[in-house]
Amino acid sequence: MAQVGEAGVAVAFDDSDRQALEQTWRSPTGLWGWLSNADHRAIGKRIIATAFLFFLLGGTLALLMRAQLARPESRFLGPDLYNQIFTIHGTTMMFLFAVPIMQGLGVYLVPLMVGTRNIAFARLVAFSYYLFLFGGIMLYVAFLLNIGPDVGWFSYVPLAGPEYGPGKRADFWAQLITFTELSSLSIAVALIVTIFHLRAPGMSLNRIPLFVWSILVMSMMVIFAMPSVMLASTMLIMDRLVGTHFFNPAEGGDALLWQHLFWFFGHPEVYIIFIPALGIVSSVIATFSRRQIFGYTAIVLSLVSTAFMGFGLWVHHMFATDVPQLGQSFFTAASMMIAIPSGVQIFCWIATLWGGRPRLQTPLLFVLGFFFVFVLGGLTGVMLAAVPFDLQVHDTFFVVAHFHYVLIGGAVFPLFGGLYYWCPKITGRMLSERVGRWNFWLLFVGFNLTFFPMHQLGLEGMPRRVYTYLAEMGWDRLNLLASLGAALIALGVVVFIGNVLWSYRHGAIAVGNPWQAGTLEWATNSPPPPYNFLHMPTISGREPLWECNAEQPIVTGLRHNIREVLVTNVLDAEPDHRTRLPGPSIWPFFTALAVSGLFVGSIFTPWAVPVGSIPITGALIGWLWPSEKDHQDQLAMEE
Amino acid sequence: MTVGRRQLAKPRSSVVIAATALWLSGCQGMQSALDAAGPQAARISDLWWVMLAVCAAVFVLVLGVLLYAVFRSRRSDREVADPHAERRMTMAVGGAVAVTVVILFVLLIASVFAGRGLSSLSTGGALTIEVTGHQWWWEIRYADPLPSQHVVTANEIHIPVGRPVVLKLASQDVIHSFWVPNLHGKRDLIPGHLTTLSLQADRPGVYRGQCAEFCGYQHALMAFMIVAEPADAFSAWLDQQRRPAAQPVDDMQRRGQEVFLSSPCMMCHTIRGTPAGGKVAPDLTHLASRRMLAAGTLPNTPGALAGWIIDPQNLKPGNKMPAHHFDPAELQALLAYLVSLK
Numbered sequence: 001m002a003q004v005g006e007a008g009v010a011v012a013f014d015d016s017d018r019q020a021l022e023q024t025w026r027s028p029t030g031l032w033g034w035l036s037n038a039d040h041r042a043i044g045k046r047i048i049a050t051a052f053l054f055f056l057l058g059g060t061l062a063l064l065m066r067a068q069l070a071r072p073e074s075r076f077l078g079p080d081l082y083n084q085i086f087t088i089h090g091t092t093m094m095f096l097f098a099v100p101i102m103q104g105l106g107v108y109l110v111p112l113m114v115g116t117r118n119i120a121f122a123r124l125v126a127f128s129y130y131l132f133l134f135g136g137i138m139l140y141v142a143f144l145l146n147i148g149p150d151v152g153w154f155s156y157v158p159l160a161g162p163e164y165g166p167g168k169r170a171d172f173w174a175q176l177i178t179f180t181e182l183s184s185l186s187i188a189v190a191l192i193v194t195i196f197h198l199r200a201p202g203m204s205l206n207r208i209p210l211f212v213w214s215i216l217v218m219s220m221m222v223i224f225a226m227p228s229v230m231l232a233s234t235m236l237i238m239d240r241l242v243g244t245h246f247f248n249p250a251e252g253g254d255a256l257l258w259q260h261l262f263w264f265f266g267h268p269e270v271y272i273i274f275i276p277a278l279g280i281v282s283s284v285i286a287t288f289s290r291r292q293i294f295g296y297t298a299i300v301l302s303l304v305s306t307a308f309m310g311f312g313l314w315v316h317h318m319f320a321t322d323v324p325q326l327g328q329s330f331f332t333a334a335s336m337m338i339a340i341p342s343g344v345q346i347f348c349w350i351a352t353l354w355g356g357r358p359r360l361q362t363p364l365l366f367v368l369g370f371f372f373v374f375v376l377g378g379l380t381g382v383m384l385a386a387v388p389f390d391l392q393v394h395d396t397f398f399v400v401a402h403f404h405y406v407l408i409g410g411a412v413f414p415l416f417g418g419l420y421y422w423c424p425k426i427t428g429r430m431l432s433e434r435v436g437r438w439n440f441w442l443l444f445v446g447f448n449l450t451f452f453p454m455h456q457l458g459l460e461g462m463p464r465r466v467y468t469y470l471a472e473m474g475w476d477r478l479n480l481l482a483s484l485g486a487a488l489i490a491l492g493v494v495v496f497i498g499n500v501l502w503s504y505r506h507g508a509i510a511v512g513n514p515w516q517a518g519t520l521e522w523a524t525n526s527p528p529p530p531y532n533f534l535h536m537p538t539i540s541g542r543e544p545l546w547e548c549n550a551e552q553p554i555v556t557g558l559r560h561n562i563r564e565v566l567v568t569n570v571l572d573a574e575p576d577h578r579t580r581l582p583g584p585s586i587w588p589f590f591t592a593l594a595v596s597g598l599f600v601g602s603i604f605t606p607w608a609v610p611v612g613s614i615p616i617t618g619a620l621i622g623w624l625w626p627s628e629k630d631h632q633d634q635l636a637m638e639e
Numbered sequence: 640m641t642v643g644r645r646q647l648a649k650p651r652s653s654v655v656i657a658a659t660a661l662w663l664s665g666c667q668g669m670q671s672a673l674d675a676a677g678p679q680a681a682r683i684s685d686l687w688w689v690m691l692a693v694c695a696a697v698f699v700l701v702l703g704v705l706l707y708a709v710f711r712s713r714r715s716d717r718e719v720a721d722p723h724a725e726r727r728m729t730m731a732v733g734g735a736v737a738v739t740v741v742i743l744f745v746l747l748i749a750s751v752f753a754g755r756g757l758s759s760l761s762t763g764g765a766l767t768i769e770v771t772g773h774q775w776w777w778e779i780r781y782a783d784p785l786p787s788q789h790v791v792t793a794n795e796i797h798i799p800v801g802r803p804v805v806l807k808l809a810s811q812d813v814i815h816s817f818w819v820p821n822l823h824g825k826r827d828l829i830p831g832h833l834t835t836l837s838l839q840a841d842r843p844g845v846y847r848g849q850c851a852e853f854c855g856y857q858h859a860l861m862a863f864m865i866v867a868e869p870a871d872a873f874s875a876w877l878d879q880q881r882r883p884a885a886q887p888v889d890d891m892q893r894r895g896q897e898v899f900l901s902s903p904c905m906m907c908h909t910i911r912g913t914p915a916g917g918k919v920a921p922d923l924t925h926l927a928s929r930r931m932l933a934a935g936t937l938p939n940t941p942g943a944l945a946g947w948i949i950d951p952q953n954l955k956p957g958n959k960m961p962a963h964h965f966d967p968a969e970l971q972a973l974l975a976y977l978v979s980l981k
Contacts, residue, residue: 078956079956079957080956083856151855152853156814156852156853158814163812164813249830249832250831255814255829255830294725298732320824321827321829322827322829332751336746336747337743339743340743343736346701347731347736350701351728351731353705353709354708354711360709368705371705375698379694386747388682388686388750388756388757389687389750390824391757391825392672392687394851395825395851395853459673460670460671460672461671461672461847461849463849463851464853465853465859468859469859473670
């Protein structure tokens with residue numbers, strides 16, 4: 001039985017234990033091994049790297065759009081290509097970059113932060129990664145074949161319906177949604193179970209690091225929001241493929257139903273992206289203020305209430321439809337109310353900085369950038385909640401400016417800060433501080449140059465999603481300014497990539513805890529060994545590494561020759577029982593291939609569903625088939 | 640315009656700033672939410688200025704405190720450990736949250752009152768106009784109890800100044816959104832739903848509007864004009880629009896009419912008073928009386944019209960008007976006829 005022993009036991013560990021752990025938890029090698037890997041650090045890194053790649057692709061598309069809009073009546077891109085580009089830009093940034101990269105950070109960091117050896121359901125997470133990858137590849141293959149979706153990331157019917165959206169374009173979009181949402185849902189489940197049951201003894205709910213809280217809240221939101229959009233996209237593909245009439249008013253369907261289903265997901269989606277970023281901000285601020293976060297409980301409650309409220313404001317995307325006035329007032333009030341928890345968190349962070357001794361290093365610099373950009377975007381958000389004003393600027397560049405302020409300000413700036421913060425843990429090398437500052441200022445100045453003028457453009461009447469505009473509209477100068485800013489953003493991102501690549505070879509070697517941070521991910525080497533922690537930790541405070549307790553017990557009694565971890569209970573993280581985590585397996589990869597076959601096939605024929613189920617069934621049988629090693633491990637545990 | 644002495648006396652820097660602002664903002668006001676020409680747009684722009692002032696103050700305050708918190712000089716580490724500091728911070732955060740709630744409440748009330756103002760436009764004696772969205776143009780109808788008095792036109796709405804107008808909005812295909820920023824916010828045109836928008840122009844002028852809901856290839860160039868004019872000018876216009884199309888008066892125009900009626904043009908377009916009765920494209924009965932062509936995209940000149948007829952796909956790729964080849968003499972005649980449709 002696992003138990004919580006005295007710290008003195010640590011000396012009892014010797015190299016043979018270390019070797020046994022290494023042997024048990026190491027990742028398999030070779031291509032086959034790479035495809036079977038089910039290690040949270042490896043999969044987390046892959047998700048982050050792949051999502052970042054999609055960020056670069058989506059960003060390139062944005063640059064093409066800015067090149068087109070830099071001049072009035074430009075002929076650089078035609079409407080067909082432009083519509084595909086803005087659709088794929090939005091789809092990529094939402095579904096292939098922002099959500100996956102936050103989940104990827106969660107997959108990498110959460111097991112380390114809660115002090116366990118791997119994520120729960122690691123094979124499911126590996127499966128999700130391949131699904132996400134294949135979905136993204138499908139979208140870009142369609143785009144390169146010039147049959148990419150061209151009806152916007154929101155795919156409003158009837159434009160996306162069978163009558164007005166010919167070909168297979170909207171179908172690729174709908175199936176991309178199915179791919180990515182299935183992937184996010186599975187990862188969310190794995191993260192929730194890890195957070196609920198694999199925490200180090202002593203990490204009661206009120207000691208969970210704020211980043212982990214944010215991942216928990218985000219995962220819960222994923223579970224409630226994603227089914228809505230998967231349902232909607234499945235209804236859309238059925239309208240298009242088998243002639244159901246969910247959205248066809250001529251046959252008793254309703255075009256507005258789509259908007260309700262889509263935004264019931266679409267609004268929480270924004271918070272799904274933004275809440276983990278708040279967790280990053282809390283982590284960075286605590287570490288770089290060199291003090292505990294001020295108002296931990298208030299921040300946690302703010303995260304949770306943001307998640308609840310996030311589901312109650314979807315109609316503010318639909319104020320220009322015929323929603324009755326009373327209903328509109330309700331959603332106005334709800335949309336303004338959500339500013340309160342954001343305000344609480346901002347004030348708590350300012351108080352933390354006030355009461356601490358801030359070190360202005362790159363991660364904190366990005367967080368300060370976050371304050372500037374996000375507060376501005378939040379305030380325009382409050383303005384947009386007012387129905388009369390929204391009626392003017394809805395679907396204009398004002399809204400484009402607003403949501404880039406909240407999403408880039410609220411998520412991308414903290415993300416970059418977080419990457420500077422955790423990169424040493426992940427790669428074992430420090431990123432350059434000097435280059436980091438260049439990176440920040442280029443991004444910050446470029447961002448504001450690009451998006452601030454768009455507020456003015458919207459007020460001057462420039463609608464969104466236009467591939468061109470007439471010279472006499474007088475929008476050309478601000479558009480040119482925005483395009484120049486976009487070039488600076490691109491330069492900033494290039495500097496970041498350069499920094500990562502350079503430091504990967506030449507950066508200063510990172511020690512275990514280079515920032516003198518307080519949470520458990522810093523209690524192990526950089527990068528962590530395959531088993532994460534030599535001694536499974538216990539904790540007795542929110543910032544265990546700051547408490548410097550030499551008498552802190554460690555968990556002993558877990559087998560080293562089996563992938564065994566301690567399961568703790570939800571509230572107080574008291575030890576409950578031991579469990580065996582699954583090892584590497586090739587079957588998640590094959591299952592993802594089979595599922596992808598069904599999804600892609602069902603774009604073209606409904607027969608793909610029954611026929612495609614056969615290989616999926618086969619792959620699942622392979623996945624669940626007990627191996628000889630499973631059997632022996634089980635026997636060993638029952639001894 | 641004369642430049643007064645006081646303006647000349649202003650410091651140079653402010654002239655530079657003003658010039659920069661002017662350069663950046665352009666000087667077109669015909670499609671701007673901040674240049675209100677009607678009571679509703681005016682209310683919304685008032686609301687905007689109030690919210691802008693409040694939000695700007697909040698922004699400056701929050702960022703100011705943040706920067707002070709980061710850069711304030713710290714005497715020693717002992718200050719950090721001060722137990723009273725935590726208490727003071729709790730009070731400060733609590734106070735800031737309370738102020739936030741109050742500000743939000745004020746903004747909510749301002750929003751609700753502005754909303755009531757928008758819907759308080761009396762629609763007694765209002766003029767009703769039906770607007771139907773098509774990919775990618777606007778069909779405009781002035782209904783009348785007498786069928787012969789119906790007016791159908793496209794992409795140009797005339798309204799009388801000072802009289803409320805109720806727009807009945809419908810869509811023939813996908814969702815569009817009707818938006819004239821100088822007069823009011825937008826309202827969607829949704830297939831299967833009838834929506835309405837009431838507005839009023841307080842001063843004469845030509846206001847440009849544009850589709851604001853993404854509707855496919857030519858969403859960008861789906862514009863229209865609202866011409867607000869004094870009541871008598873408006874009735875004169877309406878009377879003129881009620882008439883059937885002008886008959887050709889010379890050989891050239893007669894030849895042009897023949898070309899029109901013997902070409903695919905008549906399959907889609909209507910010219911009242913001729914056999915051309917197509918319903919899927921704009922009514923051309925009084926084409927020459929309109930200011931713009933191709934849904935607010937081209938000036939209505941013979942040259943632009945010729946370019947549009949010969950190669951519409953080059954000017955608005957993806958639009959539903961096919962190119963048609965006419966030999967030069969036919970084209971000249973056709974233009975002569977179309978230009979005569981005042």
